[in-house]
Amino acid sequence: MLTVSAVLEGEYGLSGLSLGVPCLVSQKGVERILEAKLSPDEQNALARSATVLRDLIVQLGLPSPA
Numbered sequence: 723m724l725t726v727s728a729v730l731e732g733e734y735g736l737s738g739l740s741l742g743v744p745c746l747v748s749q750k751g752v753e754r755i756l757e758a759k760l761s762p763d764e765q766n767a768l769a770r771s772a773t774v775l776r777d778l779i780v781q782l783g784l785p786s787p788a
Contacts, residue, residue, distance in 0.1 A: 728752045734765070736772050738786050 744756040
């Protein structure tokens, strides 16, 4: 298990965004994203971080990771 950047596909209520999250990693790369139990404050902070990142991606005209 390592914390690595992975594209979320519904984990933590987020999709289409690459964030550092705990994952099972093998020779093939990320095998599975592990969804840790977050407190409401932690979940809100993660959602705010995702919003900031999405806004920055749009401002810079970068393609979405997913």
